[in-house]
Amino acid sequence: MVRVRYAPSPTGGFHVGGARTALYNWLFARHMGGRFILRIEDTDRTRYRPDALADLLEGLRWLGLDWDEGPAVGGPYGPYTQSERxxxxxxxxxxxxxxxxxxxxxxxxxxxxxxxxxxxxxxxxxxxxxxxxxxxxxxxxxxxxxxxxxxxxxxxxxxxxxxxxxxxxxxxxxxxxxxxxxxxxxxxxxxxxxxxxxxxxxxxxxxxxxxxxxxxxxxxxxxxxxxxxxxxxxxxxxxPLILNPTGKGKLSKRKAKGPGGEDYLVMVHEFRQAGYLPEAMFNFLALVGWAYSEQEDLFSREQAIAAFDIGRISKSPAVFSYDKLNWMNGVYIRQLTVDDLAQRLVPVLARAGMRVSAGEAVQVARLVQERITTLNDAPGLVDFAFVDTLAYDPALLIQKNMTRDDTLRALEAAREALRAVPSFSEQALEEALRPLANSLGLKAGQLFGTIRVAVTGRTVAPPLFGTLELVGRERVLARLTRARELLVAQPA
Structure with missing residues (x-):
């Protein structure tokens, strides 16, 4: 029987290089119908860190790399911690x-x-x-x-x-x-x-x-x-060695800065905290030195197990491409069901100070799913919906080819239309606002732009009707009223 082991020394955080080693061993064991053993090599007592062991176990579980024998599981060849042997x-x-x-x-x-x-x-x-x-x-x-x-x-x-x-x-x-x-x-x-x-x-x-x-x-x-x-x-x-994104040196053991000032994350927990999905990390790490096929880069866990072959592991160093990981993570986010994405967003929003209900989380998921690369992108797209007041330049309310008076009329008309709409749902909101633009002699983009700034404080935000539904009738009406007051207070 094939028996492989991942045998890390818990002296620091769980690095993506170690995660790839664990992943390849796990894939080989699963492909061959063998056993994947986790053994903790902690004999270097001067560098041993208990928190590093906890980080390792949590990272393996997050990636879905379950072990057949080892700590917390046991097995016939234990103990699986070297200091106990x-x-x-x-x-x-x-x-x-x-x-x-x-x-x-x-x-x-x-x-x-x-x-x-x-x-x-x-x-x-x-x-x-x-x-x-x-x-x-x-x-x-x-x-x-x-x-x-x-x-x-x-x-x-x-x-x-x-x-x-x-x-x-x-x-x-x-x-x-x-x-x-x-x-x-x-x-x-x-x-x-x-x-x-x-x-x-x-x-x-x-x-x-x-x-x-x-x-x-x-x-x-x-x-x-x-x-x-x-x-x-x-x-x-x-x-093979894992290279940094430039291909000119070994991937750092610690978080570093890229040429554009971006963070080069290297620890598994850093990617988790940054909003990457474990499914995307699994897929991406599998390709850092191994080829699934010449045509495809996206595959399921089951497909990877079926296809894994040591003979397709490269001898040459492999580049760790953050651009590819970001692309892949975005694809995986868009493949999630709305309910699944909503559940994953709840703790992310909470860390950003936004306590949301299950229904609000679903609304947020619908709004951001096509627009985010990582889960952590979501709070910045919808934070306006969870604050009491907005700060923006009232001049932004006035859209191209509109006057101050046009904008004041648009704000008042929108407020009355939204007060009267029977259901504050995306469809009902769209049915109320699109005809309103025509009746005001405005293009839809002009009216919607004014409403967007009034309700979000931004010129660019997620789709308007979903945004209005998320903010809710009471706060939308209050913000339209406030926008009109701010514009009236501006010098003519």
């Missing part, structure tokens, strides 16, 4: 020492720093000089007698080559002499990433390791570690 790593490190595949190293940080500085002075690549690799039993006993706690290092072969096959990039071969004897177990008893990763992947029967390409240099070391244990390694697939 420390005795295992210590046991397996000791096994390697016992069979001569690893050894204790007693070098102090000061000595290691001095070695690196001397190597740089000689123009050599800095690395461990293997000073403790061949310690005698007597030397080890002396260190133990002094109470020095060692680290455990892997005894990397000094000759030959190590070849790993990558499902995306093909064979990758390195000379063993270019690899240092990496630390497996630190002096505090905590494992390094390398030991914990390999032990857990083996014990959890992981069949495929799909991760970012920054781990390519570590893969030969991991293969050597598998061999030292006598285990078969899983299949490896290293995902």
């Amino acid at each position: 420390l005795p295992l790593y210590q046991e397996y490190a000791e096994r390697l020492v016992a069979k001569g595949a690893a050894y204790p190293c007693y070098c102090t940080p000061e000595r290691l720093q001095a070695v690196r500085e001397e190597q740089r002075r000689r123009g050599e690549a800095p690395g461990y000089d293997r000073a403790c690799r061949e310690l005698t039993r007597r030397q080890i006993a002396e260190y133990q007698a002094r109470g020095v706690t060692p680290v455990i290092r892997l005894r990397v072969p000094l000759e030959g080559q190590t070849t790993t096959h990558d499902l995306i990039r093909g064979d990758i071969t390195v000379d063993n002499r270019s690899l240092d004897d990496l630390i497996l177990l630190k002096s505090d008893g905590f494992p390094t990433y390398h030991l914990a990763n390999v032990v857990d992947d083996h014990l959890m029967e992981i069949s495929h390791v799909m991760r970012g390409d920054e781990w390519i240099p570590s893969t030969p070391r991991h293969v050597l570690l598998y061999r030292a244990f006598g285990w078969d390694p899983p299949e490896f697939a290293h995902l």
Whole structure:
């Protein structure tokens, strides 16, 4: 059975790069009828942040990436948090020492720093000089007698080559002499990433390791570690780098500014807070390095599962296009039912200080659905409907080719017509106002422009009749009255 894992370290916010890795693993598991495991690699206790773990879990759930085994779910290979598995790593490190595949190293940080500085002075690549690799039993006993706690290092072969096959990039071969004897177990008893990763992947029967390409240099070391244990390694697939929108550098780890001053969001929670839909983020992230088809960019979750193939993941870096994401998010918003969009807008409007009823939310959704790119665009389009007073220049009430007196007559006539209309619905409002323009000798655009400014304080707003219905009869009449008063007060 295919068993894949997403194994993040909760040291910061849930980045979209990590989200893409999780997504590809999830898609592969679902496509193959396998299992998607979430494992928390929290052994770096100096950088561990509990809030980062909460952010990660919330982000995965928002994207709909449910896990079959892991935190809050359990499973037969738990625990799924590495800090709860420390005795295992210590046991397996000791096994390697016992069979001569690893050894204790007693070098102090000061000595290691001095070695690196001397190597740089000689123009050599800095690395461990293997000073403790061949310690005698007597030397080890002396260190133990002094109470020095060692680290455990892997005894990397000094000759030959190590070849790993990558499902995306093909064979990758390195000379063993270019690899240092990496630390497996630190002096505090905590494992390094390398030991914990390999032990857990083996014990959890992981069949495929799909991760970012920054781990390519570590893969030969991991293969050597598998061999030292006598285990078969899983299949490896290293995902392409994600570039910023210019294509000239790696996507930032933190929110940055684009050339036009726009925000370049990078954390999953930032996109959620900015009003992006999880369906759009799922679709977009799937395409950052993978091709669904040559003709289509929009697809459902089910279609992505059916089509996902590691062979269609690109080797080349993939550009994170905010323009494409914005376009895609707008498309997904327009595909929602009005009721669904209304429900999603309620908390967005509330954060902007607009407490709306279910009916008002539906009215807002109808007005803005064709006009917004993100949910957060909505409050700015309808905020006029939820304030007590409007501030605008009364001169805006006078439309092109209209006089002040024309405008005053139009405001009075509109107020009387809207007071008398039996139903304050879009259709009834349109049926009342279109004939009114003709009776006043005005074009519809002139009358509607005057009413729009009076009711919204703006020259550009959502469709007029829906806007009037949202604002409501009482406030519309009051605003028309106020507009007339403001215009009368203006010098002739």
